[in-house]
Amino acid sequence: MTPPLEPEDEAYRPRLIRSYTLTAGRTATNVDLAMEATLRLQAGAEAPVLTPSAAQVLEVCDRRSVAEVSALTKMPIGVTRVLLGDLIEQGLVRIQATINDKTSTDERLELIERTLRGLRNY
Amino acid sequence: MDFETTKAQRAAASTKIVIAGGFGVGKSTLVGAVSEIDPLRTEALVTNESEGVDDLAAVPTKATTTVAMDFGRLTLAEDLVLYLFGTPGQRRFWFMWDDLCRGAIGAIVLVDVARLDESFSPLDYFESKGIPFIVAVNEFDGVPRYPVEEIAAALALPAEVPIISLDARDREQAKGALVKITEYSLMRLRESLTANAN
Numbered sequence: 001m002t003p004p005l006e007p008e009d010e011a012y013r014p015r016l017i018r019s020y021t022l023t024a025g026r027t028a029t030n031v032d033l034a035m036e037a038t039l040r041l042q043a044g045a046e047a048p049v050l051t052p053s054a055a056q057v058l059e060v061c062d063r064r065s066v067a068e069v070s071a072l073t074k075m076p077i078g079v080t081r082v083l084l085g086d087l088i089e090q091g092l093v094r095i096q097a098t099i100n101d102k103t104s105t106d107e108r109l110e111l112i113e114r115t116l117r118g119l120r121n122y
Numbered sequence: 123m124d125f126e127t128t129k130a131q132r133a134a135a136s137t138k139i140v141i142a143g144g145f146g147v148g149k150s151t152l153v154g155a156v157s158e159i160d161p162l163r164t165e166a167l168v169t170n171e172s173e174g175v176d177d178l179a180a181v182p183t184k185a186t187t188t189v190a191m192d193f194g195r196l197t198l199a200e201d202l203v204l205y206l207f208g209t210p211g212q213r214r215f216w217f218m219w220d221d222l223c224r225g226a227i228g229a230i231v232l233v234d235v236a237r238l239d240e241s242f243s244p245l246d247y248f249e250s251k252g253i254p255f256i257v258a259v260n261e262f263d264g265v266p267r268y269p270v271e272e273i274a275a276a277l278a279l280p281a282e283v284p285i286i287s288l289d290a291r292d293r294e295q296a297k298g299a300l301v302k303i304t305e306y307s308l309m310r311l312r313e314s315l316t317a318n319a320n
Contacts, residue, residue, distance in 0.1 A: 068162060
């Protein structure tokens with residue numbers, strides 16, 4: 001079996017980038033989106049007309065993380081975040097909790113304990 | 123909305139552990155050994171002079187490079203998914219680490235005994251950021267094995283940092299490393315609570 005590529009193998013690839021044309025040049029979003037944060041389609045929300053890239057993100061994002069959406073749509077992580085931020089602000093998608101700076105110690109403990117239980121039974 | 127619903131929605135649905143180490147030390151191998159999916163790859167854009175990621179607004183056609191990150195996924199419970207992120211090894215991509223490590227349970231630093239010096243920088247990074255980490259010596263076939271105590275000494279590891287050896291291709295051993303870092307992170311958090319209470 002050939003071992004998987006290390007990330008670095010393809011890491012350095014100079015190119016002219018036009019990816020941000022997908023986001024009308026915007027490179028940031030107001031929504032805090034951790035790489036591992038899970039997205040959920042908002043039940044009952046009716047989608048307005050979306051750009052093809054936004055529609056593609058909406059189609060794959062349910063129950064997946066920000067990183068997975070980026071990988072599956074083959075859009076860079078920053079572009080994915082901008083598009084997801086828009087969908088969240090439009091009320092089409094919501095984001096499930098992760099640990100961040102505002103997480104209480106109790107919540108942090110609870111999550112690590114759940115993770116440990118899960119790993120032991122994995 | 124009743125209380126249970128609120129609580130369930132507030133509880134974290136996903137978390138992550140970071141896999142770090144030098145080039146070719148087996149990070150992707152370890153991720154692939156335990157992931158329930160074939161590891162996926164996400165890319166970030168980097169301008170050539172960049173310290174700031176993705177800040178291309180002012181210079182839309184500037185030459186950029188991409189940095190790739192491989193990751194895997196473990197569904198631990200109906201309501202909990204663990205992601206494993208391999209860090210981009212090259213030092214010039216380190217600014218990505220802050221993004222990857224934010225909110226992580228902790229990190230596993232994979233070490234190749236033939237190239238110990240490549241582990242110094244990742245170790246420094248996690249120590250300086252206060253992120254819990256363990257060291258896992260990846261025992262490639264044919265590589266002489268040293269006692270982990272000697273490796274810990276060579277790395278000048280603080281005494282409390284756990285060090286284990288493993289074969290990154292082996293699912294159970296890779297899983298063992300994940301259990302180890304999670305236990306260590308939990309212990310560190312409990313210790314900090316005790317220290318604050320006194």
